[in-house]
Amino acid sequence: MTSNLLVYLIALPLFGSAVLMLAGRRSDKWGHLFATALSASSFGVGLYLFSQMLGRTGANRAVTQNLFSWISVGTFQVNAGLMLDQLSICFVLLITGVGTLIHIYSIAYMSHDLDRRRFFAYLNFFIAAMLLLVLGDSYLNLYVGWEGVGLASYLLIGFWNQKPTYATAAKKAFVANRVGDLGLSLAIMISFATLGTVSFAGVKEHAGQASTGALTAIGIMLLVAATGKSAQFPLQAWLGDAMAGPTPVSALIHAATMVTAGVYLIVRSNFIFDAAPTAQLLVAIIGAITLLFGAVIGMAKDDIKKALAASTMSQIGYMILGAGLGPVGYAFAIMHLLTHGFFKAGMFLGAGSVMHGMDDEVNMRRYGGLRKFMPITFATFGLGYLAIIGVPPFAGFYSKDKIIEVAFNMGGIKGVTLGGAAMLGAAITAFYMTRVVVMTFAGNKRWDEKAHPHESPALMWIPMVLLAAGSVASGFIFTHGNSLVNWLAPVVAPNPEHHSEMLKPAVVSIMALVSVLIGVGIAIMKYLRTEVPVVAPENVSIFTKIARRDLLQDDFNEAVFMRPGQKLTQGLVVADKALIDGAVRGVARMTVGTGSTLRNTQTGFVRSYAMWILLGAIGLIAAIWVVTL
Amino acid sequence: MNPANYLYVAALLFTIGAIGVVVRRNAIVVFMCIELMLNAANLAFVTFARINGNLDGQVMAFFTMVVAACEVVVGLAIIVTIYRSRRSASVDDASLLKR
Numbered sequence: 001m002t003s004n005l006l007v008y009l010i011a012l013p014l015f016g017s018a019v020l021m022l023a024g025r026r027s028d029k030w031g032h033l034f035a036t037a038l039s040a041s042s043f044g045v046g047l048y049l050f051s052q053m054l055g056r057t058g059a060n061r062a063v064t065q066n067l068f069s070w071i072s073v074g075t076f077q078v079n080a081g082l083m084l085d086q087l088s089i090c091f092v093l094l095i096t097g098v099g100t101l102i103h104i105y106s107i108a109y110m111s112h113d114l115d116r117r118r119f120f121a122y123l124n125f126f127i128a129a130m131l132l133l134v135l136g137d138s139y140l141n142l143y144v145g146w147e148g149v150g151l152a153s154y155l156l157i158g159f160w161n162q163k164p165t166y167a168t169a170a171k172k173a174f175v176a177n178r179v180g181d182l183g184l185s186l187a188i189m190i191s192f193a194t195l196g197t198v199s200f201a202g203v204k205e206h207a208g209q210a211s212t213g214a215l216t217a218i219g220i221m222l223l224v225a226a227t228g229k230s231a232q233f234p235l236q237a238w239l240g241d242a243m244a245g246p247t248p249v250s251a252l253i254h255a256a257t258m259v260t261a262g263v264y265l266i267v268r269s270n271f272i273f274d275a276a277p278t279a280q281l282l283v284a285i286i287g288a289i290t291l292l293f294g295a296v297i298g299m300a301k302d303d304i305k306k307a308l309a310a311s312t313m314s315q316i317g318y319m320i321l322g323a324g325l326g327p328v329g330y331a332f333a334i335m336h337l338l339t340h341g342f343f344k345a346g347m348f349l350g351a352g353s354v355m356h357g358m359d360d361e362v363n364m365r366r367y368g369g370l371r372k373f374m375p376i377t378f379a380t381f382g383l384g385y386l387a388i389i390g391v392p393p394f395a396g397f398y399s400k401d402k403i404i405e406v407a408f409n410m411g412g413i414k415g416v417t418l419g420g421a422a423m424l425g426a427a428i429t430a431f432y433m434t435r436v437v438v439m440t441f442a443g444n445k446r447w448d449e450k451a452h453p454h455e456s457p458a459l460m461w462i463p464m465v466l467l468a469a470g471s472v473a474s475g476f477i478f479t480h481g482n483s484l485v486n487w488l489a490p491v492v493a494p495n496p497e498h499h500s501e502m503l504k505p506a507v508v509s510i511m512a513l514v515s516v517l518i519g520v521g522i523a524i525m526k527y528l529r530t531e532v533p534v535v536a537p538e539n540v541s542i543f544t545k546i547a548r549r550d551l552l553q554d555d556f557n558e559a560v561f562m563r564p565g566q567k568l569t570q571g572l573v574v575a576d577k578a579l580i581d582g583a584v585r586g587v588a589r590m591t592v593g594t595g596s597t598l599r600n601t602q603t604g605f606v607r608s609y610a611m612w613i614l615l616g617a618i619g620l621i622a623a624i625w626v627v628t629l
Numbered sequence: 630m631n632p633a634n635y636l637y638v639a640a641l642l643f644t645i646g647a648i649g650v651v652v653r654r655n656a657i658v659v660f661m662c663i664e665l666m667l668n669a670a671n672l673a674f675v676t677f678a679r680i681n682g683n684l685d686g687q688v689m690a691f692f693t694m695v696v697a698a699c700e701v702v703v704g705l706a707i708i709v710t711i712y713r714s715r716r717s718a719s720v721d722d723a724s725l726l727k728r
Contacts, residue, residue: 603727604724604726606721607651607654607721610650611651614650
């Protein structure tokens with residue numbers, strides 16, 4: 001099936017971005033409305049394509065559109081083509097749907113900002129790049145979108161770049177992403193060298209003929225790419241600082257969509273990971289490490305946005321873990337991605353709403369008792385909270401429990417370790433999210449007399465309400481009659497014979513619920529029953545101190561990469577001065593020296609020149625005489 | 630008469646001319662010594678023409694005379710101009726083109 005509509009999904013927001021950037025200040029008055037309208041129309045196109053798709057069945061649902069021949073070298077052909085299949089449409093609807101809601105929210109949130117038009121130009125650019133990422137029909141096309149979202153993320157994190165720390169945060173995100181991008185480009189190169197093609201269909205077709213070693217190499221490089229973009233261990237350090245951007249950016253890019261691109265990449269490359277068990281196991285291990293890593297950081301953060309960012313890292317860890325569990329896990333990874341898109345975006349918007357009412361205060365120790373002043377924010381944030389900790393029947397319960405269950409069912413040490421990590425993560429998630437909610441909305445007020453907390457305008461709370469509705473209902477919709485698993489089946493076929501159930505689903509659910517209850521209970525004891533100090537206590541255990549320092553991730557990067565890097569650079573500067581410059585200057589000095597020595601023969605006396613000529617002639621004749629003798 | 634004798638004379642004339650160019654300072658004398666060297670060469674050319682029995686050397690001698698005539702015209706003009714401006718015809722005084 002082909003369709004001419006696919007390109008409009010990308011072209012509409014791209015056009016909006018171009019208009020806003022080119023028109024400049026002239027579009028200040030209507031720019032935000034224009035951008036929102038284009039994002040919404042892209043969502044409309046997505047919905048139309050989705051309804052068309054529902055009218056077809058199974059493998060016929062995927063549609064493609066060939067735009068133009070991009071690279072044509074001998075037998076190597078790359079077309080700029082788009083492909084919309086069951087997996088892509090999930091992302092298209094999430095990106096454009098949540099994206100449009102966040103556009104609407106930003107109209108109010110950014111209303112006092114002089115550069116609101118530029119903000120919307122970047123947002124539209126992000127939507128276009130992200131859609132290109134999920135719609136590209138080859139790794140090369142995906143790569144263009146991949147870089148585009150990286151650029152958009154950089155521009156938006158550093159949106160308030162008048163603050164040097166924010167500009168640094170943007171650079172940090174960009175550099176960490178570059179490391180991941182290198183992995184993706186290497187994966188594309190290995191794929192081209194061994195399989196001779198970079199399109200998804202081509203790689204899927206030829207993957208069987210390639211050696212396991214080559215596929216493992218591609219898989220690991222793809223994992224490196226995913227760790228960079230999705231803030232997974234060991235490239236996770238940028239996400240916390242990325243909260244420097246405006247809160248809608250954190251909600252859209254650094255929670256709901258862009259950071260989940262790594263999960264998309266791995267699920268999209270399922271044919272590679274299924275043929276490379278080592279790489280697949282590595283994916284699961286990285287996911288398990290990150291979900292605990294993020295959760296531990298989340299327990300120690302007092303900055304509401306950084307706590308949510310650590311939670312995002314942890315939740316993406318769940319998705320990566322799900323994607324690393326093989327055919328049985330892909331659909332659940334995507335399901336958690338979608339439900340997370342709703343509840344985390346909703347909670348970030350809630351955090352933005354709280355900041356909006358509290359004069360941009362982010363320290364949760366300065367909040368407290370806000371539930372009376374911001375009832376709608378409290379209600380929507382609370383629903384997102386119930387979803388993320390996995391209370392039935394909210395969205396997170398369905399998606400997260402499934403991942404824990406599948407992890408346990410891997411069996412053996414692997415299953416117990418991964419499942420145990422996921423279960424422990426669920427308990428910690430419950431603890432730190434309860435901590436966030438209690439410190440913000442419950443207890444006594446701890447803010448200054450100057451602050452006047454108030455509910456946000458309707459433009460802000462309507463998107464929050466819609467996202468909260470998604471957090472409530474999406475999990476049930478996706479699991480009702482196994483709808484999402486069946487929907488994704490043509491793309492990521494679940495393995496039918498893999499049903500060695502170690503634990504019954506009900507047992508897993510009960511265990512998860514018990515651990516969640518323990519986490520909630522501890523948090524309530526610690527933050528609701530006892531007064532929260534306004535200043536973070538200093539006499540805490542070494543573990544708390546380490547967690548407050550983001551588990552030393554920055555210290556590690558500084559000690560292992562930054563300082564030796566600086567040393568290396570200094571060494572190179574010295575080598576450059578001594579060797580390279582030395583050689584160039586040496587040649588110059590030698591030429592000058594030879595010249596000034598030879599200059600001494602230029603006496604200006606005609607008779608001396610005549611003497612030299614005579615001697616030369618005699619020498620020449622003598623030479624000829626000797627040679628001919 | 631043995632043609633080699635002409636060559637000896639030519640060599641003698643050339644040597645005198647060359648020594649004169651190197652040791653004398655007066656530009657006119659240096660100039661005359663150059664003429665002497667040219668004519669020594671002419672004599673050698675003519676002698677070789679005689680020895681080999683063809684006209685090549687003689688033709689070459691005519692060329693040399695023509696070039697020498699031109700050279701005299703230009704060279705004398707330069708010497709006179711230098712003398713007018715510097716009140717001296719010493720080649721050692723005209724040593725401005727040096728390092």
